[in-house]
Amino acid sequence: MEDKRRIFYxxxxxxxxxxxxxxxxxxxxxxxxxxxxxxxxxxxxxxQPWRFIIIRDQNSKEFLSYIGKxxxxxxxxxxxxxxxxQTRFAGLEDEQKRIEAFKRLTSGNVSAFVxxxxxxxxxxGKKDVWDAPYDTSAAIxxxxxxxxxxxxxxxxxxxxxxxxxxxxxxxEYFAVPEELKIFAIISIGEPARIARPRPxxxxxxxxxxxxxxxxxxxxxxxxxxxxx
Numbered sequence: 001m002e003d004k005r006r007i008f009y010x011x012x013x014x015x016x017x018x019x020x021x022x023x024x025x026x027x028x029x030x031x032x033x034x035x036x037x038x039x040x041x042x043x044x045x046x047x048q049p050w051r052f053i054i055i056r057d058q059n060s061k062e063f064l065s066y067i068g069k070x071x072x073x074x075x076x077x078x079x080x081x082x083x084x085x086q087t088r089f090a091g092l093e094d095e096q097k098r099i100e101a102f103k104r105l106t107s108g109n110v111s112a113f114v115x116x117x118x119x120x121x122x123x124x125g126k127k128d129v130w131d132a133p134y135d136t137s138a139a140i141x142x143x144x145x146x147x148x149x150x151x152x153x154x155x156x157x158x159x160x161x162x163x164x165x166x167x168x169x170x171x172e173y174f175a176v177p178e179e180l181k182i183f184a185i186i187s188i189g190e191p192a193r194i195a196r197p198r199p200x201x202x203x204x205x206x207x208x209x210x211x212x213x214x215x216x217x218x219x220x221x222x223x224x225x226x227x228x
Contacts, residue, residue, distance in 0.1 A: 015148045016153065019113045026118045047126070054119060072159040123183050
């Protein structure tokens with residue numbers, strides 16, 4: 001049991017959003033394991049609303065790259081114009097690096113990389129299932145952790161799915177029926193490099209005891225109702 005806990009937690013710690021891939025192909029065996037892990041996710045009333053389209057064709061991947069680039073470019077340009085982006089990067093003191101970050105983000109290239117992955121999964125959900133957004137998210141996280149466990153990399157993108165105009169284009173291109181909604185696309189392949197861990201908010205700032213604002217843990221990590 002201790003080994004299972006340690007290995008599982010290590011997979012969680014090792015997971016990264018991978019945006020650079022090698023040319024190595026994802027085997028059918030690995031793909032099936034990834035999809036099975038999504039299929040086994042929990043869902044409200046066991047509705048299992050998820051459906052997955054596997055994309056390997058390069059033209060189709062380029063199409064999704066084009067949609068993602070434009071969607072991210074529009075959204076992040078809005079963030080720049082509304083000053084949200086400037087607030088986000090206020091801690092970056094190097095002005096040149098800050099300008100470069102603004103240019104990279106507003107260009108939309110942060111989502112254009114998907115065509116470099118060996119395959120892309122389009123994650124769909126049934127519109128008549130109330131919990132579909134949460135159910136599909138559970139399936140996606142299962143798949144992301146499975147990807148990590150078999151030493152592949154993935155990135156979960158929603159930018160191409162947020163604007164109804166983009167969703168209509170994707171649904172037409174891939175013949176998605178009206179009763180399904182597009183919730184995400186996931187790029188999957190062998191990582192060309194492993195990104196450094198991103199900063200995480202410490203647990204003592206996220207957890208509260210009985211009422212919001214009452215810390216469950218002290219800043220030094222002590223606390224919790226199990227402590228004597």
